[in-house]
Amino acid sequence: MTESTSADSPGKQHHPQPDEKHAHSHPRHTAQELRAEAVEALLIEKGLITADAVDAVLAQHNERVGPLNGARVVARAWSDPGFKAALLDDGTAAIEGFGFEGGQVEKLVVVENTDDIHNVVVCTLCSCYPWAVLGLPPRWYKDPAYRSRIVREPRQVLDEMGLALPQRVAIRVWDSSAEVRYMVLPQMPVAAAGKPENDLAQLVTRDSMIGVEVIHGT
Numbered sequence: 001m002t003e004s005t006s007a008d009s010p011g012k013q014h015h016p017q018p019d020e021k022h023a024h025s026h027p028r029h030t031a032q033e034l035r036a037e038a039v040e041a042l043l044i045e046k047g048l049i050t051a052d053a054v055d056a057v058l059a060q061h062n063e064r065v066g067p068l069n070g071a072r073v074v075a076r077a078w079s080d081p082g083f084k085a086a087l088l089d090d091g092t093a094a095i096e097g098f099g100f101e102g103g104q105v106e107k108l109v110v111v112e113n114t115d116d117i118h119n120v121v122v123c124t125l126c127s128c129y130p131w132a133v134l135g136l137p138p139r140w141y142k143d144p145a146y147r148s149r150i151v152r153e154p155r156q157v158l159d160e161m162g163l164a165l166p167q168r169v170a171i172r173v174w175d176s177s178a179e180v181r182y183m184v185l186p187q188m189p190v191a192a193a194g195k196p197e198n199d200l201a202q203l204v205t206r207d208s209m210i211g212v213e214v215i216h217g218t
């Protein structure tokens with residue numbers, strides 16, 4: 001892993017930003033998105049699915065699954081050392097009791113941020129993501145620039161996304177796959193200690209569980 005600037009760096013002009021507006025000139029839809037739209041249109045035309053069914057899946061992940069599930073897991077880990085140990089040991093087994101729908105967590109590995117180690121998640125190959133705990137991946141997560149650059153120059157990319165980590169903090173990048181999905185256990189802000197679990201959950205952001213953000217004190 002290097003942090004040098006490479007000449008072929010494709011992301012320099014359009015590095016990923018959370019929810020950035022794409023004001024520049026690359027196509028609005030990725031090839032993957034166009035393909036998904038084409039497949040959806042064809043399946044609807046053939047009468048195999050309905051647009052309503054597709055919308056229902058999207059709504060399920062945006063509204064009912066969503067990153068709130070992950071936030072509840074994090075809040076529990078912050079409140080309950082036994083649960084935290086179990087979560088870090090076997091994420092899939094530890095979250096079973098929550099009964100989340102949404103899937104993609106057959107092997108969930110939870111990695112813990114500490115004072116010395118910061119974890120960040122990517123899928124370099126495509127966009128593997130733990131849907132049941134984080135909902136649908138943000139657009140930038142699927143951006144080829146994020147997927148390639150976060151591995152090569154994580155400190156630089158995180159800095160560009162608004163997270164400037166001290167040099168003493170080591171960065172670990174976890175590459176998701178169809179087999180293993182990662183989630184970051186962010187550090188609890190010191191000021192939040194002792195708060196009820198429900199209040200803690202409200203502090204936890206999606207981006208902090210991907211590892212491109214840390215949670216600041218309140």
Ligand code: FE
Pocket residue numbers: 123124125126127128129176177178
């Ligand atoms: Fe993937």
